[in-house]
Amino acid sequence: MSEIEYHVPEGFLFSTVEAAVKKPGRKDIAIIYSTVSAVASGVFTTNIAKAAPVLLDIEKIKGGKGRAIVANSGNANACTGARGLKDTQKMSYVASITLNCPDPEVFVASTGVIGTPLPIDRMFSKIRDAAETIGNSTLLDTARAIMTTDSFPKIASAQFNITGKTATVAAVAKGAGMICPNMATMLCFVLTDAAITKDALDQALICANDLTFNRITVDGDMSTNDTVLVLANGLAGNKPIHTGTKGFNIFKTVLTDVLMSLATMIVKDGEGATKVMKVLVKGTKTEHDASIFARAIANSLLVKTAVYGCDANWGRVIAAAGHAGVHFDPNAVDIFFGSVRVVKNGLTTNKDAEAAGQLKADTVTITINFRMGKASAQVLSCDLTEEYIKINAEYRT
Amino acid sequence: MSEIEYHVPEGFLFSTVEAAVKKPGRKDIAIIYSTVSAVASGVFTTNIAKAAPVLLDIEKIKGGKGRAIVANSGNANACTGARGLKDTQKMSYVASITLNCPDPEVFVASTGVIGTPLPIDRMFSKIRDAAETIGNSTLLDTARAIMTTDSFPKIASAQFNITGKTATVAAVAKGAGMICPNMATMLCFVLTDAAITKDALDQALICANDLTFNRITVDGDMSTNDTVLVLANGLAGNKPIHTGTKGFNIFKTVLTDVLMSLATMIVKDGEGATKVMKVLVKGTKTEHDASIFARAIANSLLVKTAVYGCDANWGRVIAAAGHAGVHFDPNAVDIFFGSVRVVKNGLTTNKDAEAAGQLKADTVTITINFRMGKASAQVLSCDLTEEYIKINAEYRT
Known part of the structure; x- marks a missing residue:
């Protein structure tokens, strides 16, 4: 079996652990960690019944900075009321304490069954384990940990030159069912070492998302949990990318290409799809x-x-x-x-x-x-x- | 096997023949005929790609009178352009000549495959045969002749007293797949011997349709051919029903009940449905x-x-x-x-x-x-x- 090839941007570390969120037998919690604070941007489901982690991330993304993403599969922590919000805050809290980074810079994503509270006690200790062993996994392991009914892990990457430096964009996604325009039921985490302003990152993401994840549909249903998060930590050392520049257009194109690869994989892996x-x-x-x-x-x-x-x-x-x-x-x-x-x-x-x-x-x-x-x-x-x-x-x- | 029981309003005759519209082996053309000119009302698909018979009926219904309905299953005569319009006119023409009634009072309905021209020459002679032997069939035979993927014929009727007379409302429908609000992909022919004004019939139909066929869905798809036609021939001998009267409310309720019975049957018979x-x-x-x-x-x-x-x-x-x-x-x-x-x-x-x-x-x-x-x-x-x-x-x- 040939290994999937991909590039990883500088300064990102990964950890995956088994917490038996839904049932035992696989790694179902992943942490993505940037060694330095990154510029952060995100787009989220427009479903009125937003899951707890989505509500949390929508608030946090306003700060514009990110250090880590904690994600679990097996349970969406959606339709779980006040308890769900507390649980998602606990996920973020234990990761931020253990990773020693500010809690507002830790994002949370959950996917899986709706309406069942998280097994938060078990998850709490497992997230701590994952944070303590950060670097124990690869980006591909992360792609696997966020799968639900997906039949294969979804990962894509690209490199480009900018002001004499090589920058990398890499991303993982999960999709499969409950996919529809505005946007696919999915999680997608995009990591880049390009230096870019918050404004430019926001604009590039909105544009790329519209042309990719908002143009796929599996079953016309829209999830409570759709989340695309981007962290740009600047470790490529390029001069920061601003809107309206040639560099911005290059970045936007690369980002769109990477997201399009993932969007295509999501459709290919549509539940039960043969073509x-x-x-x-x-x-x-x-x-x-x-x-x-x-x-x-x-x-x-x-x-x-x-x-x-x-x-x-x-x-x-x-x-x-x-x-x-x-x-x-x-x-x-x-x-x-x-x-x-x-x-x-x-x-x-x-x-x-x-x-x-x-x-x-x-x-x-x-x-x-x-x-x-x-x-x-x-x-x-x-x-x-x-x-x-x-x-x-x-x-x- | 117990026979389905239903009432038939006065003055309506039926004929069904086999024309092998799609393939041989069943009666697939039906004619409904009123011995006297009836008040006619109809509601039709809002799909932009309306089938030829729908375009024809929308014009004819403006006249407000009806004597006959010619219907076929196996071919929808939709997306068939100018030829489709000519074919549907031919269906109406041969029926009107043979039945000796005005062509503007003959309605046409088709259901089945989209995009294939009708085998009009074969149908032409078979419609003539059907018209010549009008009375050869029952209303239940008519319900069977318009079936496509339906697994059972759909028929409903009710009687009510009005100004000392007993009036009957009976209707047949076909449905199954491609059903969605605004309105179900279906044909429905409602026959009544109640005397009623055109205005009252229109209002009652719009109201009853909104509460019944517009409130069912099988697969969210909307047909090119949806048609509900009502013929009210007045042979019950009641004083004509006007809007805003107690009689109108009774008629509207009875019509809604009959259509609701059919709408429920259509959903029960949703393609592949188990519940x-x-x-x-x-x-x-x-x-x-x-x-x-x-x-x-x-x-x-x-x-x-x-x-x-x-x-x-x-x-x-x-x-x-x-x-x-x-x-x-x-x-x-x-x-x-x-x-x-x-x-x-x-x-x-x-x-x-x-x-x-x-x-x-x-x-x-x-x-x-x-x-x-x-x-x-x-x-x-x-x-x-x-x-x-x-x-x-x-x-x-």
């Missing part, structure tokens, strides 16, 4: 319209099951677009499955059989051109299979 | 808010699969409500599965195991009280199973 479904909408008046169409199509159960069954059922694509809420002329639409045009001016080209062959690929691209304008947008999704039902009918059993 | 899921939202400021929450929960794949798996996973209910777009306080919410309160003030009552027992019923009621006001709304849905995937992955094969 990636790329929905490319063209020819709308605005990019916003294009993304509305793309999401409606990407979230349609009938489109997703057709892709699963290798049925070039383009009628379902038009039907899904038809209730997206944006006007169009059904008689002007062109649709392609892969490279095969199945619809021209709203009418079949009688190539469904040929197009069905294209649906056997690992990645299926559905292109729909509304021919009303020049804007476009793409959403990544996956097919919907019996396995998704099985996983989610039996998740807690 | 009905009733989502009752209480304690919102407006009924509109309640219906938004109820639909978001009823459409959540994670809620539907949890119900399938008999998992009282109330966290998914809160998460679904949390992205419905209406504000609430997660710490004020109460949730019941059946009669078991699983959440009080946003926190678990530790009765998930007990609640799981309630999920084994044929009809599962999920009640969520937001405790912000006095409004409520209910949406009917069903669970999501492997069988749904199978049906929809293989639909055209």
Whole structure:
């Protein structure tokens, strides 16, 4: 088995331990630690029922600084009320004491079952163990520790040159089910040794997130726990990156590439998915319209099951677009499955059989051109299979 | 096998024939005929990609009169462009000529595969055969002829007294997949011998439809063909029903009851469904808010699969409500599965195991009280199973 290759930015250490948060048998707590205080930025779920760690992080991120992230899988600490908030504060507290860093700079992330209180006593001592042995693990171990129904660890990295220095961006994510635009149900921790201002980091993250995690969907459900955190510790030694500079554009591009790699992995690993479904909408008046169409199509159960069954059922694509809420002329639409045009001016080209062959690929691209304008947008999704039902009918059993 | 019992209003005749629209082996064309001109009303899909028969009927319904409905299953005549419109006109034309009634009073409905032109030549002669032998079938035969993936025919009727006369309302519907609020993917034909004004019939239908077909969801997809048509031929001999009268309220209630029976059957027969899921939202400021929450929960794949798996996973209910777009306080919410309160003030009552027992019923009621006001709304849905995937992955094969 070939090892996954990745770069790790300077000054980050990792630790993973087993706390049997849900059940024993795997490492389910991870700590990420920066040896120096880092500039911190984050984006979070817009779900009204935000999990306790999300509520905590939203407050802390205002400080703009980060030293550590404590994460657990197996329990989301969501819908747990006042106790949940106390528990998430305890997770942060024990890490900050043991790592000897300010509590406001320690972020917390949890993923897993909703509504069950954390086994906080057990976790408390295990987080202390993890903090005491910081450096005991790799970034890949961290990726593994945050997995829930994920079938493989998700890690991506890139390097770039800036003011004569080499900087690294590396990130881990977990995803799988409960993924939807605005944003995927997921945790993602991005680490970089690039020096960058808070303002520039915020802007780059918002932009990269919009083009990546906000453009994927597995099942249209939105999590209570979605969190993307970035720590930039500056140890690459470059001159700090400011907005509006060439360096900023480079950083933003690299960050987008790294997040796009992870977003693609999340969709590939969609619960029960057998293939990636790329929905490319063209020819709308605005990019916003294009993304509305793309999401409606990407979230349609009938489109997703057709892709699963290798049925070039383009009628379902038009039907899904038809209730997206944006006007169009059904008689002007062109649709392609892969490279095969199945619809021209709203009418079949009688190539469904040929197009069905294209649906056997690992990645299926559905292109729909509304021919009303020049804007476009793409959403990544996956097919919907019996396995998704099985996983989610039996998740807690 | 016990026969289904129902009443048939005066003056309606039925005919069904086999035209092998999709494939041979069953009667797939039905004609409903009123011996006298009837007051006609209809509601139709709001999908932008409306099927040809829907476009035709929307024009014809403006005339306010109806004599006949020609319906076929196996092919939706949707996304078929100018040819589709011509074909649907031909269906209406041959029926009107053969039945000797005005073409503007003949409505057309089609359901089945999207994007394939009708085998109109074969259908043309078969519709003529059906019209020539009008009276050859029953209303139940009609219900059977419009089935697609439905597993049982859907028929309901009721009688009521009005100005000393007995009037009857009877209706048939087809549903199964591609069902969603605004409105179910379905055809429904309502026949009554009550005498009623056009205005009163329109108002009663809009109201009854909102409370029934617009409150069911199977998979969140909206069809290109949804059609509810009502013909009221007045042969019961009552004094015509006007809006704002006691008779109007009686009629509206009876119509709502009949449509609710059919809506419930459609959900019961949701593709692959093993149980009905009733989502009752209480304690919102407006009924509109309640219906938004109820639909978001009823459409959540994670809620539907949890119900399938008999998992009282109330966290998914809160998460679904949390992205419905209406504000609430997660710490004020109460949730019941059946009669078991699983959440009080946003926190678990530790009765998930007990609640799981309630999920084994044929009809599962999920009640969520937001405790912000006095409004409520209910949406009917069903669970999501492997069988749904199978049906929809293989639909055209």
